[in-house]
Amino acid sequence: MAEFDLVVIGGGPGGYVAAIRAAQLGKSVAVVEKERLLGGTCLRVGCIPSKALLESSHLYEQASHGFEDRGIKVGKTTLDLGAMMQHKDKVVQTLGGGIDGLMKKNKITRFFGHGRISEPNLVQVDTAEGTQDLKAANIMIATGSQPSTLPGVELDGDRIGTSTEAIAFDDVPKHLVVIGAGVIGLELGTVWRRLGTKVTVLEYLDRILPGMDNEIASEALKIFQKQGLEFHLGTKVTGVKVARKSCEVSIDGGNSIKCDRVLVAVGRKANTEGLGLESVGVATDKRGFITVDTHYQTSVPGIFATGDVIGGAMLAHKAEEEGIACVEQLFTGYGHVNYNAIPGVVYTEPEIGTVGATEEQLKERGIEYRKGVFPFIANGRARAGGHLDGKVKILADASTDRVLGVHIIGAHAGELIAEAAVAIEFGASSEDIARTCHAHPTLAETIKEAALAVDKRAIHF
Numbered sequence: 001m002a003e004f005d006l007v008v009i010g011g012g013p014g015g016y017v018a019a020i021r022a023a024q025l026g027k028s029v030a031v032v033e034k035e036r037l038l039g040g041t042c043l044r045v046g047c048i049p050s051k052a053l054l055e056s057s058h059l060y061e062q063a064s065h066g067f068e069d070r071g072i073k074v075g076k077t078t079l080d081l082g083a084m085m086q087h088k089d090k091v092v093q094t095l096g097g098g099i100d101g102l103m104k105k106n107k108i109t110r111f112f113g114h115g116r117i118s119e120p121n122l123v124q125v126d127t128a129e130g131t132q133d134l135k136a137a138n139i140m141i142a143t144g145s146q147p148s149t150l151p152g153v154e155l156d157g158d159r160i161g162t163s164t165e166a167i168a169f170d171d172v173p174k175h176l177v178v179i180g181a182g183v184i185g186l187e188l189g190t191v192w193r194r195l196g197t198k199v200t201v202l203e204y205l206d207r208i209l210p211g212m213d214n215e216i217a218s219e220a221l222k223i224f225q226k227q228g229l230e231f232h233l234g235t236k237v238t239g240v241k242v243a244r245k246s247c248e249v250s251i252d253g254g255n256s257i258k259c260d261r262v263l264v265a266v267g268r269k270a271n272t273e274g275l276g277l278e279s280v281g282v283a284t285d286k287r288g289f290i291t292v293d294t295h296y297q298t299s300v301p302g303i304f305a306t307g308d309v310i311g312g313a314m315l316a317h318k319a320e321e322e323g324i325a326c327v328e329q330l331f332t333g334y335g336h337v338n339y340n341a342i343p344g345v346v347y348t349e350p351e352i353g354t355v356g357a358t359e360e361q362l363k364e365r366g367i368e369y370r371k372g373v374f375p376f377i378a379n380g381r382a383r384a385g386g387h388l389d390g391k392v393k394i395l396a397d398a399s400t401d402r403v404l405g406v407h408i409i410g411a412h413a414g415e416l417i418a419e420a421a422v423a424i425e426f427g428a429s430s431e432d433i434a435r436t437c438h439a440h441p442t443l444a445e446t447i448k449e450a451a452l453a454v455d456k457r458a459i460h461f
C-alpha cells in the first residue's frame, strides 16, 4: 500500500499549496483530486475564469464606448462570445498545466479520483480503475465549497444556474436576474451587463456586499447603478419557475420578474459529503463546516482541515495561508495566519480592495479611531487615466495611530490593497505610510494622501 507523511484531499488552492509546502519540508505527499484539472473552484470555475471574462468584457466595453474622448476612433465593435470563452478556457487550461508541473517538480504524487477517509490513517481513492488505499500519517481535508441555493429555487444547471453556468453562457442573455448582491453577483452581473445584457440584482438585505465597510459599499452601489445594473434591495426571492427558455422569479409580496436566465449567488456551503467524516468522527458545526482548533486539527487527531470547508472568508488566498500554516505547524512546530491582514477584492470597475477592520466593526468593538479619506478625483494619475470614481479610506487607532483598516474603491484597488496589507502585517501607523515616499504620478499616492488625511494634513485635497 502506498504510504505518505501527508495525504491532501482536494487539489484547490488550499490543498495543492499545502502539498507543495509539505514537500519543501522534505515530506512525502499525495494529493487526491476528483477533477482532471488541479486548482479547484478558483481555477476551474471561479476566480480565474471570471477574471478572464471581466478583463475581456472590460476591453469590449472600452472599445465600444470608452475611447472617443481620448481621440481614438475605432469602427463598430462586434462581440465574438465564442472566442472570448475560448480565451478564458485557454487561460484555465494553461494554469492547470502549470500546477501539474509544480506537482512533478515537488515530487508530489497525484491521485485522480474521489477521496474518502475510511480509517483515521487511511484514505480510499475511487478511481476509474478501481479503489486504491493510501496510508497517511496525516490527512488534510481541503475539499472547498459549492454554491448554495434557496428554498423554492431549484438549480437546473442551465436557465437557473450558479457562477459555474454564468461563466459559460453560450449566448448573451437579454435579461439576467441575479439573486444576491455579494461578490459573485456583482462580478458576473458586471460581465454580462458589459456584453449587453439587462441585469437585475435582487438582494435580501437593504445594502450590497454585506460585511464590507458600509461607506465603500454605498459608494459602490451608486457607481454600479450609474453603470446600468438595476438593484432591488430588501427583496426576498420566494421561487423561480422555468418554461422552456424563459424564467419567472417570484418575490415576496406577490410580484414576479420575467427573464431568460437566473444566476443564484447567495453564498456557498462546505463540501463534506462522501468524505467518510461521520465514520471516523470528524465533527462539523451546525452550518456544516468542519470544526478545527488553532492548529487546523479536526476533532480527530491527525486529520486536519483548511480553506472553505472550515468556513470563514471563502477566499483562495485565505485557504492558501491556512494550508501553509497547518503544514508548518505540523512539521516545524510554527505557523500562523494573521486573519486581520487578509485582503478582499471585488473585481468590478472600479475595483474594491479592503483589509482589516471596517468602520462598523470598530464602532461595535468600542475602539476609538481616526479616519483619513482621499478621493481618486484629486489624484493626477487617476485623472490622466480617466479613473475619477472612488476613494481610499484609512482607519487608524486614535491613541497609537496603528492602521486598523484600509478600504479602497477605485481603479486597480485590487493591486493597491497589497500595500495596506503589508502595513497592517507590519503593525504600521498611518504616519509610517504618510512618511513613505510614493512615486509620482501613481494611484498609490491616494494611499499616502489618505494616511496624511488621518492627521488632517492631506496635501492635494
Ligand code: NAD
Binding pocket: 047, 150, 179, 180, 181, 182, 183, 184, 185, 187, 202, 203, 204, 205, 208, 209, 210, 235, 236, 237, 264, 265, 266, 267, 268, 313, 314, 315, 344, 345, 346, 347
Ligand atoms: P456572498 O455571501 O458574497 O453574497 C451572497 C448575497 O446573497 C448576500 O448579499 C446575501 O444577503 C444575499 N442573499 C442571501 N439570501 C438571499 C435571498 N433569499 N434573496 C436575495 N438575496 C439573498 O456570496 P457569493 O457572492 O455567492 O460568493 C460566495 C463566496 O465566494 C463568498 O464568500 C465570496 O467572498 C467568495 N468569492 C470571492 C470572490 C472574490 O474574492 N473576488 C469572488 C467570487 C466569490
